[in-house]
Amino acid sequence: MKAFLILEDGTVFEGIHIGADKEMISEIVFNTSMAGYLEVLTDPSYAGQAVCMTYPLIGNYGICREDMESKQAWPAGLIVRELSRLASNFRSDMTIQDFLMEQGIPGIAGIDTRALTKLLRKKGTMNGMITSDESYHLDEILPKLRAYTTGNVVEKVTCSHKYEITCEADAIGKRVALLDFGSKENIARSLVKRGCDVTVYPAFTKAEEILADNPDGIMLSNGPGDPKECEGVIQEIRKLYETEIPIFAICLGHQLMALATGADTFKMKYGHRGGNHPVKDLKTGKVYISSQNHGYVVDMEKLDPDVAVPAFVNVNDGTNEGLSYVGKNIFTVQYHPEACPGPQDSGYLFDRFIKMMEVGEDA
């Protein structure tokens, strides 16, 4: 079956329909990871977006369910050059085609994904539609596309109630409160693996409730959408900031902490999504290759140096990749130390967080 990807600037790509038989409208973004499509598909940060994979051959190793980063797939759609008809991996449970059907995700294959990527790079992230209706009318569709906003998607992806994950071996007796804005599972796994017990809270939990559980550390997760949509959450985070509890935040969590302390964020032209971004630790001068997925970034120009100072920057474009809070046991990063997909180079940041909880200061 034919399918069409229609962008808000009127560009139409024709390809083959894949996945669930339905139409979708969302923001269109691209990801440059060469492997890890399942981790991308199950990353809640992609809620409200259709992802174009720049690597042309997708689905080669099928779907290994144990690699899912959440209980379900989140993107509104998937855009690929070619889906492998064979899933080849000893752990594979099913093909990606079947998975898209099961998860109800529509998509398009057989399009020139490089041309699409170049377009998004030049014009910036756009909204778009995937449809298999051959009699589409651009005049009707384009206004709809322009009007689309992702809205407050955190609501959709956060857990509905508090739950606990206890460490099974080598416990270090530290309890971490993890605020779930759309958390990838490997954040909790990374903490549990290091001996922490983790309590996961829905995004809209009141600070008082979290503090009442008396955690040793607080972890703010990644998540989808524009951070400024999360007004209520920002206020609660401000309260957490006021405490002396060590806080480590990733991605959306990092942006929310910045907003909670008076800094600003802005939308990037086409964001950072992939597994090859170099970030530089300003303290040591060392460069790490990181996994990234963000469309918004903290504005370094508007930082109050008395509150927070840049700790990491992106080597390519110089944008902020992390902050260190003055006089606080708080550090936050824009990228994904939990990897999955992508390089594991920054896993040490979890160790740093644990050390903060243990000695009470930024190690």
Next chain:
Amino acid sequence: MPKNPNVKRVLVIGSGPIVIGQAAEFDYAGTQACRSLKEEGMEVILVNSNPATIMTDRNIADKVYIEPLTAGVLEQIIEKERPDSILPTLGGQAGLNLGMELEESGFLHSHNVRLLGTTAATIKKAEDRQEFKDTMEKIGEPCAASKVVESVKDGVAFTNTIGYPVVLRPAYTLGGSGGGIAHNQTELESILENGLRLSRVGQVLVERCIAGWKEIEYEVMRDGAGNCITVCNMENIDPVGVHTGDSMVVAPSQTLGDKEYQMLRSSALNIINELEITGGCNVQFALHPTSFEYCVIEVNPRVSRSSALASKATGYPIAKVAAKIALGYTLDEIKNAITGKTYASFEPTLDYCVVKLPRLPFDKFITAKRTLTTQMKATGEVMSICDNFEGALMKAIRSLEQHVDCLLSYDFSGLSGEDLKERLRIVDDQRIYVIAEALRKGIDYDTIHEITMIDHWFIDKIAILVEMEQALKTGPLTFPLLKEAKRMEFPDCVISRLTGIGEEEIKKMRYDNGIVAAYKMVDTCAAEFEASTPYYYSVYGSENEAVKTDPPKKVLVLGSGPIRIGQGIEFDYCSVHATWAFSKAGYETIIINNNPETVSTDFDIADKLYFEPLTPEDVESIVRIEKPHGAVVQFGGQTAIKLTESLMKMGVPIWGTKAEDVDAAEDRELFDKILEQTGIPRAAGGTVYTAEEAKQVANRLGYPVLVRPSYVLGGQGMQIAISDEEIEEFMEIINRIAQDHPILVDKYLQGKEIEVDAVCDGTDILIPGIMEHIERTGVHSGDSISVYPAHTITDRVKEKIGEYTRRLAKALHVKGLINIQFIAIGEEVYVIEVNPRSSRTVPYISKVTGIPIVDLATEVIIGKTIRELGYEPGLQQEADYFAVKMPVFSFEKIRGAEISLGPEMKSTGECLGIAKTFNEALYKAFLGAGVDLPRHKQMIITVKDADKGEAVEIGRRFEKLGYKIYATRSTAAALNEAGVKARKVNKISQESPTVMDLILGHRIDLVIDTPTQGRDKSRDGFLIRRTAIETGVNCITAMDTARALVTSMENANGRFTLIDVASI
């Protein structure tokens, strides 16, 4: 970290002659590194014994020494040039070993020379088997269990602790001889016993067998501050068991999930960090196909063949960055040259698929075993890029230039299903074609996978190609089907064969429907950032990114494809120099080539690089977009020459010598006419198509005769025949491949072989120098020792050669380069062969005479005259030193290959000896080729009857040098009779001790073995030569070579004169 201000004068070590396993990739790496160092204001002193390289050019380094790569020579160069630093990590294993030797002896320290890049301690940790194992154990990285044993008993005991099967590798045998896989104790005992005997040190490594696991490689960079990145990973389609150099390789890995990918990536970074490598490094892993278990196979603490491939596959210039790191820069300070925006500290991401195929030399060594093992056999490789795997594979296949263009190119249709299953067990260069046939016969994926252990994903991709063949065969050829076939890069000629529709008609159908190739950019970043480097590959069914430019002058330079015996790095040298010369003259330059090991495919050599197969269709697709004003084919070897006619049909003018004149040199009748007109004699001969005709001509001329196909390089298929039977045999071999052109049969003349390269501007010629071969005619010119200036021919003969060259160049209307081979017999000069194009000797003669003939030829093609270029036409004045070019072979790598020299070329590379005297130059040349004698002062002589007289003379001279001579019966008799003391030794078939036992005693320096006339069919001689080669004994098969060797040894003394070639 800014660059180290104390580094100002850097000595760079090259990798020496091209041999299998150490080829053009190091010229690429070295050239890139030298340019990178010069960019930083360094003074670069280069040493490499290989004159065919670009790195040994005066514009690449400030001082150039084409000298043997030995510690002694390097010490002398260091004493003379006083470098403050030495960079050994870009010259392959050869360069690395030398650097280490100098470091360990304390020489570097005492001369205040610092080792740049990785430290000696690091290299030891990576290279020493035990230290490496200990290091890996320390950081928890698994290696396959192994142990070095010196007895069968210990081997059995160790194997019992790790379980069967085990791999056995004898130490210090070349070509993997004596090794193998043992599945049980009986096999183990038998292989081990033999291996221990073959090993010079009586040691065999017993290792857990991980054959069949996935083989995955990571290319890693690390700077002095500890920042690490992986440039790319690669997956071998052939699982562990086949050397990665002989494997079909794909980049990035296709069958690894993120978990496996990152697990191995983290391991690679972990290893490079522990080893504290600064620069580039290659880590090879074996990954269990059905678990997360993996083993580290090997770490190369230096730039390697794989890193050249990774550089071309990603656009990340590994050698250039490694050189900057060596100077002290950190990755985040080095700009990514492709994007100009990002930095070297970012990991390339691909939005295409890369396939590399090895170019194996079995067409040259027809007696050799085709099986692929852990010993590399490929002489070169091709790479292709596409947005789908099928397309990349199809493009790579036709890039090989081995008469293959699709998966039907080797016909296995005669084999039954059962036969095919058996055939699949043979791991050779044809396995992929066997898999295709198995799929055609309905054998299921699981069965194929169980036998070959090739991943299902790749098998499925082959199946998709087979399904397309079937669809085309049964077709109608609809528009969507044609579109899909082109997406998978089926060439028109294959579609034509399968559909029965004419090629032209298919082309028309494509053009009418807009099914044309589009070009995408290799940009390191999957289009995330804008890139300005025009490095292109073709795809079908996508947007075209190649922008047609309209400069006033635009030239297409055709590359020479994969490195093979007979067409090596020399042609890349010529292509690159021509490109630079055109650039200098204001032309926009376009290169098409498919060889990832070469300088020409570096993205900053030409204005535009198309990484594509060199077939008429692929070239035409580029021509359609670029519309060059002209093309030059005379620099790219036979690969480029073959495209002449097609280019003319496309309407692209061939600049330089006209196609019809090239034809006139190859076409027997036309050429004879020219010789008649110009009054130049040649050996009598005739052209034939069949064996019957060949025999008639041969009998008319009288044996011996020379038989060869026309239009070939490197004397492929050329043989000296002494009887009708041999004619039949050779004609059968030649005609195995359909011949478009007649076969030549010539009277074989024995004399002195002379070679010249010249530039002709249509009126005048310039001959930089005359080269003379040490071996008599009958040995291919590429396998002969060549001496400049020619010192044993008279001035009268030289004049004649100059005059004949002038006449021929004019008669053929040569514009550009011409290469002519002559035979001198007394004062008579005959012409053997004329090639109106660049030749193998062009880089050599350019360097030793200081006359840049490729540049001159390019200027001449553009329209300048030799006089305008500041040269007096004619034969140039001879140099006051001697330069000896020595062929280098890789026989030890190709099991079963016949090593005796003949009219078909067999050498893989060359080295140069340059000195004030002929004898010193000769000695240096032998030394450069690895002949470092005497050691044990024992030798074996076994020669055919005709050579006995010369054997006496040569034997006497060796005896004088203190050699103890062993000889087979009749040779011994001849020697003793003439008063040369020779101990008789038994033939192999006779009772012990035989000549074989002697060789296996590991106390023999040299074997002189001349095969009987024609093809040596005696297994004895063949076995002796093979055993000698495989146990590292020098083996000489021509009396002239033997005489040259003894001459050089008689004149050996440790000190050398050093000549800076850049100052010539």
